[in-house]
Amino acid sequence: MQFLSEEMSGHLKNSSWIRKMFEAGIELRKEFGDENVYDFSLGNPDLPPPAKVKETLHKIADGILDPFSLGYMPNGGYVEFREALAAKLSKEQGVSIPMSNVIATCGAAGGLNVFFRTALDKGDKVLVPAPYFMEYNFYTSNFGGKLVPVKSKDFTFELDVEAIKAAITPECRALILNSPNNPTGQIYSRREISELAAVLLAKSEEYGRPIYLISDEPYRFLNYDNMDIPSLFELYPYSVVIGSYSKSLSLAGERIGYIAVNLAIGADAAPLMGGLIMSNRILGFVNAPALAQKILIDCIDEEVDMNVYLKRRNAMAEVLDRAGIEYTMPKGAFYFFPKAPGGDEGRFMDALVRNHVLAVPGVGFGCPGYFRMTFCVSEDVIYRASDAICKAASECKN
């Protein structure tokens, strides 16, 4: 009998490549031992949270037996956390963001779902430059929307603003920019975003409905070359910033993030915030986890040490260079997105697995011919994998 919805049955069948990598990893570890498998497939931050998180959690524990210490709060989050968020984001974005324009969410993934539940009408389209984080497909289709990927420029992954312009139709409700980017590690420049903003503004006016520009930026703090990461709030009125502290504080499993709405939206921002808060409630989040909010009230300015990731980036670049694999150097986040040696990524993935290396094929990001390697692993593992990566590359080059 039919226990799943038809849509969910289809989803389950189509998730087979992720399962394949996951199962390959389990098999390899079983056969060769953990230390002989080089896993660059997952973006699960391995650095411990900053020391202040420990101190803060003890402080919270001391007060935990007060009534309502972990009780329901307003659906948008604790006032103290929203105030801390507003102050932090005002500084980061270089524009004033009042507390009333931010809410706490269950990570950035929760924030994106809440936003789409609030803004999408059935049949709406959401554009995204490809390669892109595949989960966006689900976040939009959960609420009757459809994700439309638009190819970025080859190899450098700069925005192809002309291609985006050509893809915009009246059903276009939003465009997602993820910068620093997963999977490419690239940061979009002020020029690219300004050109994009001009196109979106003209189209919003033409259609009489705002096309939102959503900045998904959990990697903002990982900016290795101290580049300009432009604030969308400065450049485009109908913009929304969604982020999380999963990476900056290494607490991805505790689920804490936010949505911030541009003050430039004006009087319409109030009903929009009302809608976001309601979506947060009715999707069953109700509110972002209480403990995470309490931790963040004290620790919002803490960060794991970026230099650890920087050294790993340089180590991985060295290894890829040695293997003769071509890539554009990542400016942020913790991913390389190189060309697959020989051009056939499936063949290269097989070669990597034969050499006990796990990565993710570019097709998993809507961009065949490439692959993603994460540097959420120690330098030691990166260097130890060097021979195996070289061997896999040489197997595929001919």
Add this chain to the structure above:
Amino acid sequence: MQFLSEEMSGHLKNSSWIRKMFEAGIELRKEFGDENVYDFSLGNPDLPPPAKVKETLHKIADGILDPFSLGYMPNGGYVEFREALAAKLSKEQGVSIPMSNVIATCGAAGGLNVFFRTALDKGDKVLVPAPYFMEYNFYTSNFGGKLVPVKSKDFTFELDVEAIKAAITPECRALILNSPNNPTGQIYSRREISELAAVLLAKSEEYGRPIYLISDEPYRFLNYDNMDIPSLFELYPYSVVIGSYSKSLSLAGERIGYIAVNLAIGADAAPLMGGLIMSNRILGFVNAPALAQKILIDCIDEEVDMNVYLKRRNAMAEVLDRAGIEYTMPKGAFYFFPKAPGGDEGRFMDALVRNHVLAVPGVGFGCPGYFRMTFCVSEDVIYRASDAICKAASECKN
């Protein structure tokens, strides 16, 4: 311009009566002071969490600087928590429930959304005995479903199985039972549930698609008269239990709950669990909050003291008796759902507010003519409100 979806705009307009009560409370407190306002409107548990939660949180804090301490975990939850859940639920439900049949969710509200995302096809209907918790409307409509309330028997709120039978159509995908019930405080008997199960089983076979029986039971531990709370797993194969520790451990804001699927579903349970875990991921929960899961691993058998609620129930019964207000004694949860004196609940709500008392009108639960009072407040407040409630009642009886 249109910043919200059409559906969300409609939702915001229709939530005005909640806002009215909330705003009435703010106004009253401002004018007369906190101690002169008697608020029985909210179900936010006021008891502190059990002492062991404090000890456990300190222990967690001690280990928080280990790598991955709060990192991503499998989307269904930590294995240790799922094992603890499976053991606890096997005992509670009187049937064996393996770890593979349970997942951790972001509260019961998260669990319900995850379940509906997994099982509902567009246009499916979900039945619920009325009065009922209004949020169920959203949890179903989030995913293209439609909630169909079916009136229970007057005053006693026993299930009207004949009426339910008459309401079942081929689009019927599920029925939600909330026992002990919000808002009535009633517990459905084994006889009622057995009759219902027979109807659902026959209809499932007739239509060739299972009609799920969903037991939403966050109030299971609040059972004042030690009644039989039958396990749906024993009585109906296509059953799912969804619950939370919001009430039993007073941590509603930290968002921890679960879904458990009946072993009797057999081989089809595996893809169903796969679908639930995937929905947990793609709705942006990703996983239930890490800290809450870690707390529950140690504290799953802890409970706040039920006797405190029992005394309050009896105090509130005394006050309602004194006011001559008719009710069926609640057997569980922490709500009374009495008849509105004079029959016009709107008029009675106004009279209560004039006397500084806040409650929720029955229309907020799909059941006009009644009202809900919560006993998440101290006995002192209940007794101090006695004169005000008597006065409001006498104002409406003529």
